[in-house]
Amino acid sequence: xxxxxxxxxxxxxxxxxxxxxxxxxxxxxxxxxxxxxxxxxxxxxxxxxxxxxxxxxxxxxxxxxxxxxxxxxxxxxxxxxxxxxxxxxxxxxxxxxxxxxxxxxxxxxxxx
Amino acid sequence: xxxxxxxxxxxxxxxxxxxxxxxxxxxxxxxxxxxxxxxxxxxxxxxxxxxxxxxxxxxxxxxxxxxxxxxxxxxxxxxxxxxxxxxxxxxxxxxxxxxxxxxxxxxxxxxxxx
Numbered sequence: 001x002x003x004x005x006x007x008x009x010x011x012x013x014x015x016x017x018x019x020x021x022x023x024x025x026x027x028x029x030x031x032x033x034x035x036x037x038x039x040x041x042x043x044x045x046x047x048x049x050x051x052x053x054x055x056x057x058x059x060x061x062x063x064x065x066x067x068x069x070x071x072x073x074x075x076x077x078x079x080x081x082x083x084x085x086x087x088x089x090x091x092x093x094x095x096x097x098x099x100x101x102x103x104x105x106x107x108x109x110x111x112x
Numbered sequence: 113x114x115x116x117x118x119x120x121x122x123x124x125x126x127x128x129x130x131x132x133x134x135x136x137x138x139x140x141x142x143x144x145x146x147x148x149x150x151x152x153x154x155x156x157x158x159x160x161x162x163x164x165x166x167x168x169x170x171x172x173x174x175x176x177x178x179x180x181x182x183x184x185x186x187x188x189x190x191x192x193x194x195x196x197x198x199x200x201x202x203x204x205x206x207x208x209x210x211x212x213x214x215x216x217x218x219x220x221x222x223x224x225x226x
Contacts, residue, residue, distance in 0.1 A: 034214070041200065041220060041222065042219060042220060043116075043202045043204070043217025043218050043219060043220055044155070044202075044215075044217050045217065046214035046215065046216070049214060100155070100157075100204075100215055102154050102155040103154065104154060105154075
């Protein structure tokens with residue numbers, strides 16, 4: 001699976017838009033880009049997944065440039081409850097072996 | 113409601129006393145996995161199963177056993193727990209759609225071995 005690089009931590013304030021960028025220079029042609037959110041002592045939760053261009057759902061947007069070597073998770077108008085660790089994963093998804101490779105993730109701290 | 117259920121949520125045990133952590137999913141998923149999460153080491157896969165009676169080792173299988181007799185259940189067995197198995201454990205399940213699937217995780221089991 002392609003290695004990913006994310007900032008270790010980010011701070012934001014309530015109501016702001018937060019953008020977390022993930023670098024994945026060695027992404028393979030068939031790889032999807034997936035983001036998970038994890039609160040302390042809880043299991044990771046799927047946020048969004050994409051292959052190219054832009055994907056939007058009810059909680060986030062995912063921007064993927066044409067070369068797919070990076071991606072940006074965008075959280076609109078964050079609240080205190082968005083404080084969590086965000087993981088960017090690149091690969092074939094969990095299907096073949098169920099294995100997801102989580103890096104260190106980005107710890108987002110939302111302040112009032 | 114679609115969910116992965118682990119039990120117990122918290123467990124303190126003594127070295128060498130066999131224990132089982134149960135995992136059940138109600139989404140008819142083919143794939144199930146166990147992970148452990150440790151500070152500084154992230155989430156690491158212990159064992160996985162692609163379907164009933166099909167299991168295989170992940171990255172850190174030593175000291176653990178699993179079984180998949182039914183599609184919905186995937187228990188994690190520690191035959192002789194040791195203190196280095198003190199960790200936060202997560203069970204996960206996913207469908208057999210390959211690349212574009214998402215994994216669903218349980219609430220976690222915090223195990224302490226003294």
